[in-house]
Amino acid sequence: MRSPLLSLPGAVAAEGADEGVAAHYGDLFREQRRLASGSGFVDLSHRGVVTVTGEDRLTWLHLLLTQHVSELPPQQxxxxxxxxxxxxxxxxxxxxxxxTTTWAHVEPGTQGALVAYLESMVFFHRVKVADATAEYAVAHLPAGSTASAEGAAAVRETPWGRDLFVPRADLAGLARGWGEPAGIWAYEALRIEARRPRLGFETDHRTIPHEVDWLRTAVHLQKGCYRGQETVARVHNLGRPPRRLVVLHLDGTEEVLPPHGAEVRLAADGPEGRPVGFVTSSARHHELGPVALALVKRNTPVDAVLLAGTVPAGQEVVVPQ
Structure with a gap:
């Protein structure tokens, strides 16, 4: 779904998972600094939007999700x-x-599978699940922004800023009141700095929440049963996730960023050594320089210099051994 904001001056379209919105608007570092200072906005209209209505929606979602939502207050x-x-x-x-409605935004292209799963679990609960991606778009205002959220159907207020669910037909008009745009590359650089995982980037088919620090933000350890809870409890009690998320501070003399999936090795073993993990996301940060997130084996020495592809990198622990 191509965003109308790609017609703004300087917009360069993103590719891959973020296709449909702008990668940048001509000045990556300026766009990052703008967001970091609390101004501007990011077009996230390529993300999926799912809604759940009905009087049982929260107690029903509570049975399916890792988070405690049965008594979720409005606007939280x-x-x-x-x-x-x-x-x-x-x-x-x-x-x-x-x-009256639970709103969720999800990774681009995943909303269909999510809706199908949720609908398969309705049974006799009084809920209605809908893929609202065609009707609503997501935009992000950074923390500290004074821009108005007027016109949004729902707002998520987080430490990182506000996620607005807006009627897709109104996106271009509302964006005029949000200030200067910043592309998804700037948003991603700040996400990496904040160590926030992203589905499909920091995860693969065998990722468990402990490995990417989602135990801290997306899992409630005292709630009742949900699918997969046994694994969550067992690994939490043992304290030994098989892999762990790290920040990589990449050698700034290299011109090319290691892409998603690039193998990570111990620098002492050289480029032919056995891989200990892989790069999940990488970006050029306006202050930190080239940085990345990576998943490495739990027993990888925390003080080891690593090779991300062929790029030397210092390691900063996110998930402890």
């Missing part, structure tokens, strides 16, 4: 996951309830 933003029976992450939802 939460993150939640859907796990497989073996505890692997299948979906990541960014939720808010407005008192």
């Amino acid at each position: 933003a939460v993150e939640a996951l859907v796990l497989s029976p073996h505890g692997h992450v299948e979906h990541a939802l960014y939720l808010v309830d407005d008192g």
Whole structure:
């Protein structure tokens, strides 16, 4: 779904998972600094939007998600996951309830599978699940922004800023009141700095929440049963996730960023050594320089210099051994 904001001056279209919105508008670092200072906005209209209505919506979602939502107050933003029976992450939802409707935005292209799963679990509950992506778009205002959220159907207020659910037909008009645009590359650089995982980037088919620090933000350890809870409890009690998320501070003399999936090795073993992990996301940060997130084996020495592809990198722990 191509965003109308790609017609703004300087817009360069993103590719891959973020196709449909702008990668940047001509000045990556200026766009990052703008967001970091609390001004401007990011077009996230390529993300999927799912709504759940009906009087049982919160108690029903509580049975399915990793987060405690049965008594979720209106306007309180939460993150939640859907796990497989073996505890692997299948979906990541960014939720808010407005008192009558639960709104969630999800990774582009995943909303169909999520809606299909949710609908299969309705049974006798009084709920209605809908893919609202064609009707609503997501935009992000950074923390500290004074721009108005007027016109939004729902707002998620988080430490990182506000996620607005706006009528897709009104996106271009509302954007005129949000200030200068910043592309998804700037948004991603700040996400990496904040160590926030992203489904399909920091995850693969066997990721469990502990590995990417989602235990802290998207899993409630005292709630009742949900699919995959046994794995969550077992690994939490043992304290030994098989892999762990790290920040990589990349050698700034290299011109090319290691792409998603690039193998990570111990620098001491050289480029032919056995891989200990892989790069999940990488970006050029306006202050930190080239940075990346990576998943590495739990027992990888925390003080080891690594090779991300062929790029030397210092390691900063996110998830402890």
